[in-house]
Amino acid sequence: MRAMILAAGRGERMRPLTDHTPKPLLKVRGKPLIEWQIEAFAAAGVRDLVINTAWLEEQFEATLGDGARFGVRLHYSHEGQRFGGALETAGGIATALDLLCADGDDCFWAVAADLFVPEFRFDPDRAAAFAAGPMLAHLWFVPPQPRHPTGDFGIDAQGFATLDGDRQVYSSIGLYRRSFFDGVPAGQRQALRVSLDRAIQARAVTAEMYDGPWVNVGAPDQLAALNAG
Numbered sequence: 001m002r003a004m005i006l007a008a009g010r011g012e013r014m015r016p017l018t019d020h021t022p023k024p025l026l027k028v029r030g031k032p033l034i035e036w037q038i039e040a041f042a043a044a045g046v047r048d049l050v051i052n053t054a055w056l057e058e059q060f061e062a063t064l065g066d067g068a069r070f071g072v073r074l075h076y077s078h079e080g081q082r083f084g085g086a087l088e089t090a091g092g093i094a095t096a097l098d099l100l101c102a103d104g105d106d107c108f109w110a111v112a113a114d115l116f117v118p119e120f121r122f123d124p125d126r127a128a129a130f131a132a133g134p135m136l137a138h139l140w141f142v143p144p145q146p147r148h149p150t151g152d153f154g155i156d157a158q159g160f161a162t163l164d165g166d167r168q169v170y171s172s173i174g175l176y177r178r179s180f181f182d183g184v185p186a187g188q189r190q191a192l193r194v195s196l197d198r199a200i201q202a203r204a205v206t207a208e209m210y211d212g213p214w215v216n217v218g219a220p221d222q223l224a225a226l227n228a229g
Contacts, residue, residue: 001127002100003046003109004093005037006172008054008079008086011114013219022056023217024113025063028226032063033217034113035070042071044122046109050099052077054086075099082187089192093176094184101178107131112172112216116226119212120173127175136180136204137196141168142214153200153207161200161207170196171210180204 011023018026024034034051041049049072053060057080067074077096079087087095093110100108107130109122120140130138139161144151151167180199184190199205217223 001046001105001108001124001131002048002050002103003041003111003122004050004052004096004100005034005111005113006052006089006092007034007060007113008052008057008092009114010055010086011218014217014223017220017223018055020056022053022059025059026217026223028116028217028223033116034060034064036116036118037111037113038064038067038070038072038074040117040120041109041122045124046072046122048073048075048103050075050077050096051113052079052087052092052096054078054080057081085189087187087189090181090184090195091188091190093192094181094188094190095186097178097181097186105131106179107175107177110174110176114217115172116215116217117171117173117210117213120210120214130175134204135177135206136199136202137174137176137206139174139205139207140171140210141207142171142210143168145169145216147216147218153196155207155209159206159208160203161196161205163197163200168207168209171214172216173210 007024011018025032154162154165
């Protein structure tokens with residue numbers, strides 16, 4: 001099973017740091033944020049990773065290369081070159097589906113490049129169980145955060161994601177089936193929320209809580225705090 005690391009965003013709230021460096025290439029504890037994800041996938045046995053890019057996208061290949069030094073193969077979906085800018089989450093994934101499913105797999109991991117989740121394990125057994133089942137997506141949630149106190153989705157007693165109830169924050173880590181993105185044209189800018197709401201209403205999305213360290217690194221003070229810790 002392949003994986004996608006979402007890295008195309010501009011990182012406006014991280015300016016001026018992102019004026020000259022893409023946010024996923026900003027360093028946390030000695031290495032670019034995105035490398036934490038790459039190394040975690042390599043440790044889990046995921047060998048093919050797709051990275052979408054837009055802002056300052058030439059820096060990604062220059063920094064990360066083909067992935068050989070991490071023990072993986074990196075494939076790039078350059079949205080800036082092809083479409084003039086970032087396509088948002090659903091648009092970016094839909095545009096990269098042929099790369100993500102190139103080995104014949106119907107399912108794949110997707111994770112945001114600007115997360116610091118040093119203890120998260122991309123469990124191959126969990127991925128295999130998801131692929132063997134009928135769900136369109138399986139998501140990991142974290143508790144409401146100071147910068148996101150209202151949360152996004154709930155989880156019911158059967159483990160299905162819900163649009164109401166005790167809302168948690170979507171961690172930006174998930175397993176997806178290709179058909180989740182039916183109706184999202186390649187090359188079209190579209191957020192993930194529309195597709196998520198539709199699939200959740202159809203009871204086609206399951207979820208679980210993640211209680212390890214998790215930071216969505218969105219502002220300079222968060223980056224500074226991580227590097228000081």
